Amino acid sequence: xxxxxxxxxxxxxxxxxxxxxxxxxxxxxxxxxxxxxxxxxxxxxxxxxxxxxxxxxxxxxxxxxxxxxxxxxxxxxxxxxxxxxxxxxxxxxxxxxxxxxxxxxxxxxxxxxxxxxxxxxxxxxxxxxxxxxxxxxxxxxxxxxxxx
Numbered sequence: 001x002x003x004x005x006x007x008x009x010x011x012x013x014x015x016x017x018x019x020x021x022x023x024x025x026x027x028x029x030x031x032x033x034x035x036x037x038x039x040x041x042x043x044x045x046x047x048x049x050x051x052x053x054x055x056x057x058x059x060x061x062x063x064x065x066x067x068x069x070x071x072x073x074x075x076x077x078x079x080x081x082x083x084x085x086x087x088x089x090x091x092x093x094x095x096x097x098x099x100x101x102x103x104x105x106x107x108x109x110x111x112x113x114x115x116x117x118x119x120x121x122x123x124x125x126x127x128x129x130x131x132x133x134x135x136x137x138x139x140x141x142x143x144x145x146x147x148x
Contacts, residue, residue, distance in 0.1 A: 020121075020125065021110050022057075022109060022122070022129055024108075024132070024133065025052075025108065025129060025130070026052075026056070027048070027049045027053070027056075028052070028102075029042075029045045029048050029049065029052075030044070030045060030087075031048070032103075033048075033087060033090065035048065037080075043078050043079075044074065044075045044080065047071055047074035047078065050070070050074065051067055051071040051091070052103075054066075055067065055095065055103065055104070055105055055107055056106075056107055057106070057108055057118065058097065058106025058107075058108065058109055058113060058118070059106070059115070059116070059117060059118055060115050060116065060117050061115040064095065064097075068088055068091045068092055068095070069088070071084075071087060071088065071091060072085065072087065072088040097112075097113060097114050097115060098112075098114065108129075109122075
């Protein structure tokens with residue numbers, strides 16, 4: 001019994017935490033799916049970017065389901081209910097945190113984080129990365145305005 005307890009404690013102590021390991025937010029729009037129709041090429045891309053944000057930061061299985069359902073509602077609101085159903089099916093099947101893909105649930109964290117509520121440290125890290133992103137976007141926006 002002592003050996004089992006010792007081995008368990010050893011692995012618990014060696015298991016790295018995930019705080020401090022969040023990569024900056026990235027998005028590729030709708031991943032392997034079109035961002036819109038032939039006529040409106042970016043009709044629902046905003047839905048996908050919001051969905052990517054949820055997937056980037058990860059969290060619980062319930063949070064993933066909520067993010068997937070929000071994607072479906074957003075695309076449906078864009079006037080594409082059949083596409084919305086298709087996308088929901090795709091993300092439910094292909095977005096598992098256990099797949100080694102760039103669009104898995106929790107892709108901002110190192111692989112194998114799985115489903116887990118964000119710790120306070122991780123939430124702080126998400127906020128810090130978002131603040132950096134906001135500053136970058138504002139800077140780029142100002143530069144574009146100055147060049148026009």
